[in-house]
Amino acid sequence: MWRYLRRGISTSTRARASPCSWWDHVTPAPKDPVNAVTEAFLADPCPYKINLGVGAYRDDEGKPIVLQCVREAEGKIAATNFLESTSTAVSSKFVEESAKLVYGEDSDVVKEGRFAGIQALSGTGACRLFAEFQKRFFPDSRIYLPDPTWSNHHNIWRDAHVPERTFHYYHPDSKGLNFVALMDDVKNAPDGSFFLLHPCAHNPTGVDPSDEQWQQISSLFKVKNHFPFFDVAYQGFASGDLERDARAIRIFLEDGHLIGCAQSFAKNMGLYGHRVGCLSVLCNNKIQAVAIKSQLQQIASTMYGSPPIHGIALVSKILSHPDIRAIWHKEVKFMATHVQRMRATVREALEKLGSPLNWQHITNQVGMFCFSGLTPNEVDLLAKEFHIYMTKDGRISMGGVTAKNVDYLANAIHEVTAFDQDAKILHNFSA
Ligand SMILES: Cc1ncc(COP(=O)(O)O)c(C=O)c1O
Known part of the structure; x- marks a missing residue:
């Protein structure tokens, strides 16, 4: 038997099960646009290169920062033993505090437990x-996404097998909101559609509706019985005030909508690596809330079991400890103000350099991103000639603009746009 195996069979079986044959049909996935920018940035040896791709706040050296509120919270939870029983308590505290942040400290839906909330991976x-919940309970529904939106929204709903439609949002000429077309799309969508909305600091455009416009959107949603799902990834970054940035959600709440919220603490607490987030869905009553929560928990349990506890313990501590929370509010204000200052400085510098183009949108737009209007060619030139990296759509992460690099950036933008203008003039002349 031994001899038989060792002589023939084992070698031929090994040959047939050649490891290559399993994966020959697997080709590389398309690169995520932001990761592609980071890869190009990392491969560039230039000492003064700038990464304006990733939407994260950086210090003047271009390094990620740890907020003081996080350090304080770390100190308070250092001795905690994260046992199973502790995790349930920490998790409910986290969910309640997160819900208060978006729906309001005194919100009835939170007080009455009329929401289903679970911690999520950011x-x-x-x-x-x-998206998975939507597919399971509304199998024939679609998701309406703003055009443009964070690129991963498309992938997320596609992987959950929910078809997507887009609705008008941005107007490239005004570099502002295309409100009329947006309202038309909301009106023309079938009654009872799901819409994804960015309540503040829209990614990638930095263009948010005004309060009056949100009011009109909310009223039309009511007429059409649409479901608003808010993706709250940058609360605090638009105005520097966490309450102010929840205004769109509160308008919908006051109008009596049932709404959903995806919250992230990656940016406004700088906890990107901890993957701390919360999903909440408002319900008509507590019975519904219990049912929906159990379904969400079941979906999560088959995807990844349960999420890690350390990050949510940090967030719970920051949100529930008055002194640490006050530090956090100040730090959010500081980051947002810094970004606003950088916007003003880039615009001023471009105007001082004599750029003939209109750069008003840099300061009209809000939050982490500036949808600059730079063309793909100009973006390429910035990378090749100036070692400045951003996504092809011309989106600048203002979090990466610092007092040290802002003049260099403005000068580079002026150079590439002037070059492109000259090329256009030459092209028109010779045509
Ligand atoms: C609009 C929007 N939603 C969600 C996310 C995801 O953030 P997180 O890192 O918390 O998963 C991002 C991140 O870029 C975003 O811009």
């Missing part, structure tokens, strides 16, 4: 759970 995980 904003991405919260969107993914909701």
Whole structure:
């Protein structure tokens, strides 16, 4: 027997089960646009290169920061033993505090327990759970996404097998909101459609509706019985005030909508690596809330079991400890103000350099991103000639613009746009 195996069979079996044959049909997945920017940035040896791709706040050296509120919370939870029983308590505290942040400290839905909330793997995980929930309980529904939106929204709902439609949002000429077309799309969507909305600091455009416009959107949603699903990835970054940035959600709440929220603490607490997020869905009563929560938990349990506990313990501590929370509010204000200052500085510098183009949108837009209007060619030139990296759509992560690099950036933008203008003039002249 031994001899038989060793002589022939084992070698031929090994040959047939050649490891290559299993994966020959697997080709590389398309690159995520932001990761592609980071890869190009990392491969560039230039000492003064700038990464304006990733939507994260950086210090003046371009390094990620740890907020003081996080350090304080770390100190308070350092001795905690994260046993199973502790995790349930921490998780419910986290969910309640997160819900208060979006729906309001004194909100009736939170007080009366009329919401189903679970911790999620950051904003991405919260969107993914909701997409799965939508598919399971509304199998024939679609998701309406703003055009443009965070590129991963398309992937998330596609992987949950929910077909998507887009609705008008941005107007490239005004570099602002295309409100009329947006309202038309909301009106023309079939009654009872699911819409994804960014309540503040829209990614990638930095263009948010005004309060009056949100009011009109909410009223039309009421007439059409649409479901608003808010992706809250940058609360605090638009105005520097966490309450102010929840205004769109509160308008919908006051109008009596049932709504959903995906919250992320990656940016406003700088906890990107901890993957801390919350998914909440408002319900008509507590019985519904219990049912929906159990379904969401079941979806999560088959995807990844349960999420890690350390990050949510940090967030719970920051949100529930008055002194630490006050530090956090100040730090959010500081980051948002810094970004606003950088916007003003880039615009001023471009105007001082004599750029003939209109750069007003840099300061009109809000939040982490500036949808600059730079063309793909100009973006390429910035990378090749100036070692400045951003996504092809011309989106600048303002979090990466610092007092040290802002003049260099403005000068580079001026150079590439002037070059492109000259090329256009030359092209028109010779045509
Ligand atoms: C609009 C929007 N939603 C969700 C996310 C996901 O964030 P997180 O890192 O919390 O998963 C992002 C991140 O870029 C985003 O811009």
